[in-house]
Amino acid sequence: MSDSEHEHIYSDNDALLEDEETALEIAALESGSMQSEKVKEYINHKAALAALLEEISQKNLDWIQRCDIVSSAPIVVEKADNDLDRELSFYQQALEAAILGKQQVLKAGVPFERPNDYFAEMVKSDSHMARIRQKLLDQQKGIQNAEEAKKQRQLRKYGKKIQQEKIKEREDQKKAALEKISSIKKRLRSGDMGDADDFEIDIDSDGESGKKGKLGRDKAKGGRKLLPNKKRQNKNEKFGFGGKKRGMKNNTAESSADLSSFSAKRNKSSKFVAPSKRGKSQRPGKSKRQRAF
Amino acid sequence: MATLYKTAKSEFMDVDDLIEEKEKLTNIKHRVLMVASRGSTYRHRHLLNDLEALLPHSKKEAKIEAKKDMELLNELAEIHNCNNVFYFETRKHTDLYMWISRAPSGPSVKFQVQNLHTMDELKMTGNCLKGSRPILSFDANFDSEPHLQLLKEIFTQTFGVPKGARKSKPFFDHVFTFSVVDGRIWFRNFQIAEKDSTTGGDLAKDDKPTLIEIGPRFVLNPIRIFEGSFGGPTLYENPKFISPNVIRANILRQKAAKHAGRMNNATERENRSKENPLPVDPLKDVFE
Numbered sequence: 001m002s003d004s005e006h007e008h009i010y011s012d013n014d015a016l017l018e019d020e021e022t023a024l025e026i027a028a029l030e031s032g033s034m035q036s037e038k039v040k041e042y043i044n045h046k047a048a049l050a051a052l053l054e055e056i057s058q059k060n061l062d063w064i065q066r067c068d069i070v071s072s073a074p075i076v077v078e079k080a081d082n083d084l085d086r087e088l089s090f091y092q093q094a095l096e097a098a099i100l101g102k103q104q105v106l107k108a109g110v111p112f113e114r115p116n117d118y119f120a121e122m123v124k125s126d127s128h129m130a131r132i133r134q135k136l137l138d139q140q141k142g143i144q145n146a147e148e149a150k151k152q153r154q155l156r157k158y159g160k161k162i163q164q165e166k167i168k169e170r171e172d173q174k175k176a177a178l179e180k181i182s183s184i185k186k187r188l189r190s191g192d193m194g195d196a197d198d199f200e201i202d203i204d205s206d207g208e209s210g211k212k213g214k215l216g217r218d219k220a221k222g223g224r225k226l227l228p229n230k231k232r233q234n235k236n237e238k239f240g241f242g243g244k245k246r247g248m249k250n251n252t253a254e255s256s257a258d259l260s261s262f263s264a265k266r267n268k269s270s271k272f273v274a275p276s277k278r279g280k281s282q283r284p285g286k287s288k289r290q291r292a293f
Numbered sequence: 294m295a296t297l298y299k300t301a302k303s304e305f306m307d308v309d310d311l312i313e314e315k316e317k318l319t320n321i322k323h324r325v326l327m328v329a330s331r332g333s334t335y336r337h338r339h340l341l342n343d344l345e346a347l348l349p350h351s352k353k354e355a356k357i358e359a360k361k362d363m364e365l366l367n368e369l370a371e372i373h374n375c376n377n378v379f380y381f382e383t384r385k386h387t388d389l390y391m392w393i394s395r396a397p398s399g400p401s402v403k404f405q406v407q408n409l410h411t412m413d414e415l416k417m418t419g420n421c422l423k424g425s426r427p428i429l430s431f432d433a434n435f436d437s438e439p440h441l442q443l444l445k446e447i448f449t450q451t452f453g454v455p456k457g458a459r460k461s462k463p464f465f466d467h468v469f470t471f472s473v474v475d476g477r478i479w480f481r482n483f484q485i486a487e488k489d490s491t492t493g494g495d496l497a498k499d500d501k502p503t504l505i506e507i508g509p510r511f512v513l514n515p516i517r518i519f520e521g522s523f524g525g526p527t528l529y530e531n532p533k534f535i536s537p538n539v540i541r542a543n544i545l546r547q548k549a550a551k552h553a554g555r556m557n558n559a560t561e562r563e564n565r566s567k568e569n570p571l572p573v574d575p576l577k578d579v580f581e
Contacts, residue, residue, distance in 0.1 A: 042532040049439040049528050052400055052520065053446055065456050067428050067465075068449045074433035080475035087481075094468045094483045094504050097430030102485075102502075105428075105465055110456075113487055114422065114464040121423045123346050123507065124412065135416045 064108040069097040189225065323455050325351040326375035326396070328366060331358045333383040339411035340389075341381055343509045346412075347482065348452065349424040349460035351379075363523035370396035377451045378522075381406075388537045391513065392523065393447055399521040402447060404513040405534070407477070412508035419484035419505035421467040426454040427482075428465055434473035440518055440529040441473060467507060476533045478513040481506065 058066065071093045077086045105112045114120075124132075228236070235241075240248060284292075325348060329341050333356065345353050352373050359365050359380070370378050380392035389409065394401030429452060435445040452469055454461050470481045483504040487496055496502065518529040 040532075042530040043527050044440065044530065045528045046439045048520070049443050049518070052528065053439070053443045056395065056400070056443075056450070057446055058450065066449055067426060067453050068431060068445075069428060070431045070436065071433045074437070075472050075474060077474050080477075086474060086479075090470050090472055090479065090481050091483070091504060093432060093472060094430050094470045094481065095501065097428050097470065098468050098483070098485045098502055098504060101428035101430075101465065101468070111463060112465050114425070114462070114466065118464075120462060122420050123423050124420045128413070129418075129420060132416050132418055136418070 062108065063104050064110055067101065067105075069100050069104075071096055191225075323350055323377055323450055323453075323458075324373070324375040325377040325379055325451055326354055326366075326370045326373050327351050327379045327381075328354045328359075328369065329356045329381040330360070330383050331356050332386055333381060333389070334386055336409060336411055336414075337381055337383055337389050339413055340406075340409060340509055340511065341379075343412045344379070346423060347427070348454060349462075350454055350458040366392075366394070367396055367522050379451070380523075390516075393451055394522045395447070395450070396522055399519060399525055400443065400447070400528070401519045401522050401524075402444060403516045403519070404478075405516055405537070406511050407514055408510065408512040410508065410510040415506075415508040415510065417506045417508045419467075419482075419486075419507035421484050421507055422462050422464060424454075424460050424462045425464045425466045426456070426461060427452070427467050427469045428485075429453050430468050430470040432470075432472040435471070440515070443518065444478065444515065445471070468504065476514075476531070478515070480509075480511050480513065482508060482510075 075089045075093060077089055080086060102112050122129075227233070327341055327345055329337060333341075341353070345351050352375055354369060354373065357365065357369070360382075363380075366378050366380055370376070376396050378392065378394045378396050380394070382390040382392060384390065389406040391404045391406050392401060393404070429449055431445050431448075435441045448471055457463075466485055468483045468485060470479075470483065472479045472481075484507050486503045486505055489496055514534060515529075515531050516534050517527050517531070519525045520528055
C-alpha cells in the first residue's frame, strides 16, 4: 500500500518528468519497430542444414550410382548478364566433368559410349532435329544472301559511275559531230567555191549520192542554194515544212498567256457575244421559204 | 523376401546382414513424381515434358490443384511409389515455382524458375539417347554454404538416374551442369560428342570431347528450404529473393509516381500563383 502511495506521490510530484519519459519510450519503441521492418531476419540454421544433409546423404554409395562431379574451381562470373562469359564458364565446367566422368565410369567397369550399332529412341525426335537443321540452313542461306546483296549494292554503285562516264562520253561525241556538221553547213552557205570543192570531197566521202546530184545542180545555177519564193517561205513558216508537226497547234504556256488580241473594251461592250454563244443566223423553215416565193 | 530367407538358411548366414546388404543395393531406387499445378502455361508444360524425357526414373501425373493442401502430394507420391516429387506450381499464369521434395519425410525446397527456355524453343543441335544416364556436374561453389550442400545432395538424388533404373540405358552421353552464379542455380544440359564433327570418325585418345548443348535451360532461385516434405519448419530463407509480385508492384508504383509527381507540380503551381497574385496595373482603366 505504502509503495503504491509513494508511487502516486512521486508521480504527482514529477508528472512532467514522467510524461517526458513515456514519450521517450514510445519513440524508442517506434524506432525499434522501424528497425525490425528495415532489417528482416532471414532464417539460416546452418547446423540443422548440416545435420539434415548427414541424414539424407548417400556418400557411402559407389560413385557409379551417384555420378556427380564437383568442378575443381568455383565459377566466377563478374556479371551474370554477360551471356558469353557465363555460358563459356558453364561449358568449361561441363567439359571438365565429362572428361573426369568418363575416367570414373570406365574405372567402374561400365561402358561409357554406346556401341556404334546401338540405335534407340533419342530425346529429340527426328522431325525435331530436321527442324533444327532446316533452321540452321535457313540461317546460313540468309547470311549468304545478305552478303551477296551487299556485293551487288557495291557493284551497282560502281556500275553507275561507269554508266555516267559512258553517257558523258557519248554526249561529247554527239556534240562534236553536231559542231562539225554545223560548221560544214555554214561554210556551204557562205558559198565559197574554193572551199566548197574541199567539202564536196568531204561529203562525198561521207557517202550520200542523192545529195551530191542536187548540190551539183545548185552549183550549176550560180553556186547558191536555191531558195523557194517568198510566199512559199511564209507558208512554210506558217504551216510547217520540215521539222515536227505534231503538237504545233496545241496551246503552249506562252500562247495561253498571250493577251495581245484581247480587248477589255470589246469584252465589256453589250454587243460582244462570245463566239461559242453567238446564235446562228436564223434561216426560216422550208415551208416559210416556199411560201415566200 | 522368402527367397532371401531360404538362401540365408541354406548357407547359415546372418539374415540381417544379408537384408542390409540387399537394401544397400536397392536403396537408391529413386523415383521422381512430376506434377504441375493447374493454370500452368504451355512453356511450363513443355519444361515438364523435357524433364520427363531426360529423367527415365520419373513419373508424370495429371495436373492438380494443391495450392492449399500440399499434403496431397505426399499421398500421390506414395501411391506412385515415388520418393521424390517435382511440383511445378504456377501462379497468375506467369510465375513458375518448382518444389523439390523427398516425399514422406522431407526436406523440401521451393525455387522460383527464371530464364526458362524449353528444348523445343531452343534450336540447339545436341541430342542424346532417351534414358541414358547423365553425369552431374556441380560448381565448386556448392560446397561453400550448408544450404547449397544440401541442395547439391538433393539434386544428385533427383536428377541423377539411378543405375539400372527401369527405362534407363546403361550409357553416358550427356552432362547436367548445376552452377551457382548470382546466388542462383543455373541448369544446362550438354551432349558429350565423342566423334569428330567433321569426319565422323572416332576421336584420338588424348583429344577432348566436344560438348553440344541440348537444352532445356532454366535458372532456379531458391526461396526456402523446409525440414518436412511440403511444409514443416523453415531451415533456410533466401535473403536475396524478391517476389515477382513485389517487382511488378514496384514497376507499377514507379509509373504511378510519375503521374502523381505531375499532379503535385500542378497543384503547387496553382498555390504559388494564388499566393503571389499579379500587382494591379494603375493605368489599366486609362483609355476606358
